[in-house]
Amino acid sequence: MKRVVIIGAGPCxxxxxxxxxxxxxxxxxxxxxxxxxxxxxxxxxxxxLHLTISNWxxxxxxxxxxxxxxxxxxxxxxxxxxxxxEHFDLEHHITYHSEVCSATLGHNSRWALExxxxxxxxxxxxxxxxxxxxxxxxxxxxxxxxxxxxxxGRVIHSSQYNDxxxxxxxxxxxxxxxxxxxxxxxxxxxxLGELSPNVTVWLRRSSCVGPRYLNAINEMEQVAVNKxxxxxxxxFLEAATTNRMSAGQNxxxxxxxxxxxxxxxxxxxxxxxxxxxxxxxAFVMNDQATYVTKNQCMYEALHEKKIEVLVSQNxxxxxxxCEFQMRDGTTERREFDAIxxxxxxxxxxxxxxxxxxxxxxRSWFLHCFPKxxxxxxxxxxxxxxxxxxxxxxxxxxxxxxxLLLHGERTLPPGYADQARCDAEAEREYYFLSPDLHSLVDxxxxxxxxxxxxxxxxxxxAFCVLLFNLHLLAVLMxxxxxxxxxxxxxxxxxSTLLWAVTMAGFFLFDxxxxxxxxxxxxxxxxxRQRGPGAxxxxxxxxxxxxxxxxxxxxxxxxxxxxxxxxxxxxAQRLLSILLFIPYTVLTALGLSFPKAWGGxxxxxxxxxxxxxxRIFDLFLP
Ligand SMILES: Cc1cc2nc3c(=O)[nH]c(=O)nc-3n(C[C@H](O)[C@H](O)[C@H](O)COP(=O)(O)OP(=O)(O)OC[C@H]3O[C@@H](n4cnc5c(N)ncnc54)[C@H](O)[C@@H]3O)c2cc1C
Ligand SMILES: NC(=O)c1ccc[n+]([C@@H]2O[C@H](COP(=O)([O-])OP(=O)(O)OC[C@H]3O[C@@H](n4cnc5c(N)ncnc54)[C@H](OP(=O)(O)O)[C@@H]3O)[C@@H](O)[C@H]2O)c1
Numbered sequence: 001m002k003r004v005v006i007i008g009a010g011p012c013x014x015x016x017x018x019x020x021x022x023x024x025x026x027x028x029x030x031x032x033x034x035x036x037x038x039x040x041x042x043x044x045x046x047x048x049l050h051l052t053i054s055n056w057x058x059x060x061x062x063x064x065x066x067x068x069x070x071x072x073x074x075x076x077x078x079x080x081x082x083x084x085x086e087h088f089d090l091e092h093h094i095t096y097h098s099e100v101c102s103a104t105l106g107h108n109s110r111w112a113l114e115x116x117x118x119x120x121x122x123x124x125x126x127x128x129x130x131x132x133x134x135x136x137x138x139x140x141x142x143x144x145x146x147x148x149x150x151x152x153g154r155v156i157h158s159s160q161y162n163d164x165x166x167x168x169x170x171x172x173x174x175x176x177x178x179x180x181x182x183x184x185x186x187x188x189x190x191x192l193g194e195l196s197p198n199v200t201v202w203l204r205r206s207s208c209v210g211p212r213y214l215n216a217i218n219e220m221e222q223v224a225v226n227k228x229x230x231x232x233x234x235x236f237l238e239a240a241t242t243n244r245m246s247a248g249q250n251x252x253x254x255x256x257x258x259x260x261x262x263x264x265x266x267x268x269x270x271x272x273x274x275x276x277x278x279x280x281x282a283f284v285m286n287d288q289a290t291y292v293t294k295n296q297c298m299y300e301a302l303h304e305k306k307i308e309v310l311v312s313q314n315x316x317x318x319x320x321x322c323e324f325q326m327r328d329g330t331t332e333r334r335e336f337d338a339i340x341x342x343x344x345x346x347x348x349x350x351x352x353x354x355x356x357x358x359x360x361x362r363s364w365f366l367h368c369f370p371k372x373x374x375x376x377x378x379x380x381x382x383x384x385x386x387x388x389x390x391x392x393x394x395x396x397x398x399x400x401x402x403l404l405l406h407g408e409r410t411l412p413p414g415y416a417d418q419a420r421c422d423a424e425a426e427r428e429y430y431f432l433s434p435d436l437h438s439l440v441d442x443x444x445x446x447x448x449x450x451x452x453x454x455x456x457x458x459x460x461a462f463c464v465l466l467f468n469l470h471l472l473a474v475l476m477x478x479x480x481x482x483x484x485x486x487x488x489x490x491x492x493x494s495t496l497l498w499a500v501t502m503a504g505f506f507l508f509d510x511x512x513x514x515x516x517x518x519x520x521x522x523x524x525x526x527r528q529r530g531p532g533a534x535x536x537x538x539x540x541x542x543x544x545x546x547x548x549x550x551x552x553x554x555x556x557x558x559x560x561x562x563x564x565x566x567x568x569x570a571q572r573l574l575s576i577l578l579f580i581p582y583t584v585l586t587a588l589g590l591s592f593p594k595a596w597g598g599x600x601x602x603x604x605x606x607x608x609x610x611x612x613r614i615f616d617l618f619l620p
Pocket of ligand 1: 007008009010011012013014030031032033037038039040049050051052053058098099100101134135136137138139184351380381382388389390391
């Protein structure tokens, strides 16, 4: 049992606390504010915010929401966190109004912490074996970009955006410049566009957008409908981006499919044009090379001419005037009353007294274990999935940390070197977002850590058999076509086997295999086995979404099936042929041109040291 101090009572700190307590560690959490919830309990979350992932995808693995699937508001998610803390009796272990202001590692290999008690106004000194840092990647707003430093009007950050500001904009029809096209930029610009005709967005480059709702209705209408109507399980963006069928393809096939989607009617033309522009230099990898704004309302507002969007790499502000150098060589000049900075946040750990500490999460193994300190200093909340919840990443890491502290698992001996290789692969992979160092691939990250914990989900043996028989049927059909099938039963047998196994996919346990492939990879799957398992839970949750009523047969979904099923077959059959030469060549020290595997490996195994094993070839 170790004495563990957790810093921060946001979602990531809460789950770390719960996991430490559950595994028997002596854990205590310090939170500088008066309440739990982190970013979701402060003004950082502006009014009317709806999350970009569903309540089920944002939920912890052993505490699925009782509500139907929907995109929750910021307040609803905060209530979920409060009920989580209540359910696992966490409040007793949290000390509020307590800001950690110094942490030093002593010669006795214990941390000495100083905690400023904001109400009592004194300093508490304690020791601990380990620290879990959960102070949030979205706590310290970025400063105004250098180019706009000369601006003379009002400047606020999205974390200060509130109803008072909106009233001013609406009453005085202010000219507002919104900086940035992430999710804050999208929400803020679209909302301001409704209040004033003078809203301009400045982007350094077009941002890449994934529509939050996978149907053709306007984003604002969707948010309203979301409150009352049941959306199908495959109608959420996370279903398209975290499903296992897609994760089984190589990155190029996966990325190319996004490009195809951008040409369908799911998106309006302005949105398609901006998305295609944003990834023009990543033709095949496409949206995989950058973070994606999971909210299309900014480009809808642009399409409806409610806002203006200027994409420019060179801007200069002087008093109220901003000059934008456009790509075509022209200059656009605008006057603004105010700027809303939606340029994100930076990470700072001023209280950490460690010499030459590298605060880039990519320098930490699995965005968690810093070099030389991986046994006693852990970071959770610094793995931001391309799609999916940050808290879910923190949960699986916390489960791993709990085992490490008990000595039941060990970090790989060269974990710092491994982190360096992983960082290089991530830099190369996410090359269109060079400043976003926390970005990770949801499925690959979960899988990599789950294998270390021993909780990677597996389907019932019958599903595995069904899948392999189906694959065999496909192979035999191919051989039949080329008259190469040694089987004397003829093509009718292959066809029958194909049809029977296909029917089995739909009929076994209300289409469990179909849900496994095409529904989001919800965290609840990772409670099926391993330490802290609740084996019946994934089945119970899966049965809450009935295959026949919770699946919408939309244009996008049909495209997904038509694209991904043949690719999966081809990828598997090819992988089975290539795996052995690949393993032998890698063992001989031959390096492949892409650090993350490029064309050869399924996306599930491209990043974050997620290991590709021979029996993965035969798992659905
Ligand atoms: C507007 C907005 C919307 C978002 N929506 C989503 C979403 O839909 N999905 C998603 O996954 N993520 C979303 N995020 C990201 C969100 O920040 C994280 O998912 C989540 O808050 C991460 O939790 P955390 O515990 O790491 O950090 P935080 O929630 O930021 O919590 C950190 C806590 O640490 C405390 N703290 C900091 N320093 C100290 C110290 N020295 N001593 C003591 N306490 C300290 C802070 O007071 C705070 O309570 C959103 C962020 C913003 C800003
Ligand atoms: N509804 C929601 O659920 C919701 C809402 C808001 C925020 N969030 C979450 O909160 C976190 C922060 O989101 P965010 O939108 O605030 O930040 P973000 O995702 O980091 O996006 C920052 C934006 O600002 C731009 N930018 C950064 N530095 C700049 C500079 N110096 N000059 C010009 N532009 C600059 C970036 O451009 P480049 O693309 O060129 O780098 C990007 O468009 C994310 O995890 C996000 O998912 C969620």
